[in-house]
Amino acid sequence: APLNATLVVEADKPGPRIDPNIYGQFVEHLGRGVHEGIWVGEGSPIPNVRGIRSDVVAALKRIKVPVIRWPGGCFAELYHWRDGIGPRDQRPRGVNAAWGDEPETNGFGSHEFMDLLEQIGAKAFLSVNLASGSTAEAQTWLHYLTDPATSGAGAERARNGHAAPYAVPYIGIGNENWGCGGNMTADYYADQYRQYLSVLRPFGTLIATDANADDYAWTETLLKRALYRHSRSTPLAWINKQPQLAMMSLHFYTFAGDDWDTKSPAVGFNETEWARSLLRTQKMDELITRHTAIMDRYDPARQVGLAVSEWGTWWSADPKRPSNLYQANTLRDAVIAGLTLNIFQDHADRVRMANLAQMANVLQALILTRGAQMIVTPTYHVFDLYQGHQGAKRVPVSVSAPGYRVDDVDLPSLSVSASLGEGGRLTLSIVNLRANDDIRIGIDLRGVAARTAQGRTVTAAAMDAHPDFDTPDALHPRPLAGLALQPQRLEVTVPAKSVNVIEINP
């Protein structure tokens, strides 16, 4: 018999808007993330538009990918943008020193990235280079991309095929500057940020780099030293309260435990590893809460957003090619995606962007390719199901359900998030974390007069069920059967280990 749970959804209390950018993506020159995953070149037998593969663009367009961060990651800190412009046959060949010295053709550079965005309908998040670059290099890059064709920089861009200026709404100042991005202390980075700010401020929204998981001291130092303009005579005295950073970012990965030594295989894991992975995922809530508490002290009006600019699962690497970070994507990844997106939605007042690591062929990818073949992953299906939340207003939900214990791991059985969208559409995303138990849920719908309800579910019999190139539809979303709707009440049974989204309309 299924377990029982109850929910109260207060649709009469709409809260903050869920920024569509939290369903954003991250693309890095790493393994087959760019080369093959996106870029095949104009001469390729794989169908493409100006070298960008059409099957991938169609899949990403369908789920309304809002924003893409590029060119890395650690790669960004070694990237020199001039290598990636001009005639492709004259671009320098290089090696990807960030990721296993693999060959880098530079065939996919700034114009190709902007073309990808245009084809998908997504916005640019450009990550500039601090470790091996300079303010001058970042400045000339932004001039090149955004100046009118009547300027010298814009004329060079026009000669390279694009007269109209590109839009670069988001500029990331470095990547993991405490690590691969220059091995900096927080104080040193904050001062670097101030210098980049003085040069790049006119070009777009600046995002300060990436607190590492629970490094709260990084956030504290960054905000103390860089959030506001300081007086020249007393460098740490604020002279006004206009924030100088639009967002600060956070990076956090999921393993089957609490550190990098507890990676589990992507397939073939047991229920303990399942539960430990979900517990680690739940930590995102604590991280956001605690970083937000620090932000609240410096920025009580909540003008500054949090961008979780890298998140996702990181399973054991293929020992034969450890630097390509390709991994299978299973039902566990789907459940982790659902849990994480629910957490972002619940923190919509601060979390204004997030970027899944990574979009294609790397870590928790949406898309996997094998030559000309492409499959979408269970994680992709979750992003598809969650589209109804994009731009909607979060509404409060309270959950009453038994806990879920596996060995020494205590988890909730359910994670639920709800939002109110256009025309009074209520979207409910419900994740059942339990590996073996269906849950019957009675939902009290306050403030709606529901007339129709439809649900879809991503689930399977095995925890590590996954699509493959020969069985591509293994986890395709199915209708959620047996919804019993009254105007202010819904009853539904969610299957064991599943991600479910229900849309209720007046």
Ligand code: AHR
């Ligand atoms: O996403 C893979 C790598 O993880 C990125 O290059 C780096 O920023 C992070 O450590």
